Amino acid sequence: MRQFTPFISKSKYLNGLQCHKLLWFHYNAKDQIPAFDAHTQAIFDQGHLVGELAKKLYPGGIEVARGERDFGKILELSKGALSQRKPLFEAAFKSGNAFARVDILNPVGRNDWEIVEVKSSTEVKDVNLHDLALQRYAYEGAGLSITKCFILHINNEYVRKGEIEPKKLFAKTDVTNEVGDLLRSVPSNLRTMVDVIRQKSFPNIEIGQHCNDPYGCPLQELCWKFLPEHNPLTLYYFKKDKAFELIHDGHLDIRKLPPSVNLGDKQQIQIDALRTGRPHIDKEGIHDFLERIEYPIYYLDFETFGTAIPLYDDVRPYEQIPFQFSLHIVEAEGKKPKHESFLADGKSDPRPGILKRLKKLLGAKGSIVAYNAPFEKDKLKKACDVFTEYSNWYQSIEPRFVDLLAPFKSFHYYNPDQCGSASIKAVLPALTGKSYEALEIAEGGTASLEFLRVTFGDVDEKERQKVRRQLEEYCTLDTEGMAMIVEELGKMAR
Ligand code: SF4
Known part of the structure; x- marks a missing residue:
């Protein structure tokens, strides 16, 4: 039987780096992933506004395949746009299983290109570098010569005076070397991810800090539902890694923690109040x-x-x-x-x-x-x-x-x-x-x-x-x- 070949976009690649279980659900049980909440949607909307403003820094740029939904057509239009040697917005390329649509592909010299990824954050994060590594892998694999990778992010020193000035609002950080380092791991990451996607059932992965890093996972309701109301994650100012350790060791209810667990005064008050069912009052x-x-x-x-x-x-x-x-x-x-x-x-x-x-x-x-x-x-x-x-x-x-x-x-x-x-x-x-x-x-x-x-x-x-x-x-x-x-x-x- 021929196995299907999944395309892994940058967002799915990041999902896969965060958690293989989340990745599996995206390809095999998407209906079980809740729709974005209003807060997440607002972050996307804001990102869209920032992206539109960033394009002003690249006058004469071309929107590639805007509104087009056909995958093959998007790839074809992107390839066709290369010869114009103008900044390309949202051009898409694929290589093997990797598929990427970069925010801005900027021409340099006669044949080279720079990748510019626009972010609405005020700093470069590790997750952005992985994002760019996948993009660079897909683009180079498709035959493009990429000389530099940049993150165009918000400059938090900017203070508005009159009309918004995109040149001052954005800061451009060269991340070519960091992306180059990560590029080497992309092929093996992709191979592992394809294997995960093709599994018949989802991988058994314990909950942990990765459920909120780098993003809050939408499957938490499903994966975390075994936790009782008063679980170690609710302990006041208790380190999250320690709380997950207790959970992994089977200590789900804070009322039943063994005496060997090191607790502060406030955490002890919290547990004592729970055990007695009465509030603690320091008159x-x-x-x-x-x-x-x-x-x-x-x-x-x-x-x-x-x-x-x-x-x-x-x-x-x-x-x-x-x-x-x-x-x-x-x-x-x-x-x-x-x-x-x-x-x-x-x-x-x-x-x-x-x-x-x-x-x-x-x-x-x-x-x-x-x-x-x-x-x-x-x-x-x-x-x-x-x-x-x-x-x-x-x-x-x-x-x-x-x-x-x-x-x-x-x-x-x-x-x-x-x-x-x-x-x-x-x-x-x-x-x-x-x-x-x-x-x-x-x-x-x-x-x-x-x-x-x-x-x-x-x-x-x-x-x-x-x-x-x-x-x-x-x-x-x-x-x-x-x-x-x-x-x-x-x-x-x-
Ligand atoms: S909630 Fe955590 S364990 Fe479950 S899919 Fe998401 S990241 Fe993975």
Whole structure:
């Protein structure tokens, strides 16, 4: 019987380097691989925008086989385009089992070419080098002379001033030597991968750090489902390699770990709370923390977004820009919280509006409580560094910040329902019974994607308003939740 010959593209090659089981599923049981989630899709969309901008650095370039789906036709059109000696975008070549479609193939001299791979990251990663090694292998095997390999990535020193300047936004790194070193291993890697793909059943591979390196594997739901809720990966600040070692040795439930396992104080508290089913409460620690909070209390939370291509002036690539805040103000003990909020409306820089409102609302005294306060402080400071008329004001409010994460990070309180997490998403339901579950938008990553989608995307007004309401609900719960948490801590300390 003749065996089928799989073509291995650069993405499948990288899958194969990450895990042979993942590779096998791609060719033999693709229907069991879940579709990309919204977050992954947004990363792809961003990569597409970055790729389009990079083409501006190669004027006169030709889009090869755009929209063409027929594999043979794409190869034929790519080969035909070579004679024009112009930059080629997405030209495809194959050699043996390897198939590659490079972002930019740039002509040099009379017969040579450079490979330019565009990445939306701010640095060259190992995975990019493997990616290029496969491409170079396919191209050279198809008869092209490749003299150099480059990664064109985002320059994180760039600060937008006016129109985006692609020449400044991108940094070009020569990786010819590194790719040359990896090139030698490509043929044997490909042979092994072809053997894996042709196996009747998937290879038996244990879960491990590779499930998230270099990318989160989409098969985790399938491969990790044997883990119980309280498994070693949930141990607070426990090294992941050690957690996987315990799992491989059959220690799946942290309540049953042998005494020989070296645990820190917090991990021991976590396990003891689980075993007894009761929360751990350090009354004195909670009391000392609450002593630092003064009325009126301002519970503040920001939502932010960061894009590879800065949307506004004075912004760097991926800089987190606040677009929304929620503020609950409690004037005095026992008083009902008053709610204020801000959600950027439109496409202009939201920072001046946020600073103006907060300067008015935060008053001259009282604590500003945030969950993981360094984040809120950093966003405010960076905004004030640009809008310098607020610099003095920021200096005056900075000492008033109190971090509500602190008592949970210190394990002054730990509830077994937190499952080893001190985040507000784990603490709020465990401590107060109030949860994020019923909300359409239930975490910061989704909030930022949804804001960008309804603000800059092509959506109708009804959808836009619906999402804006959901954003308000989500951010409001963060600060309302903080007020509830402080109230509960107060009861414990009394
Ligand atoms: S979850 Fe881990 S073991 Fe399973 S296919 Fe993915 S990388 Fe491989």
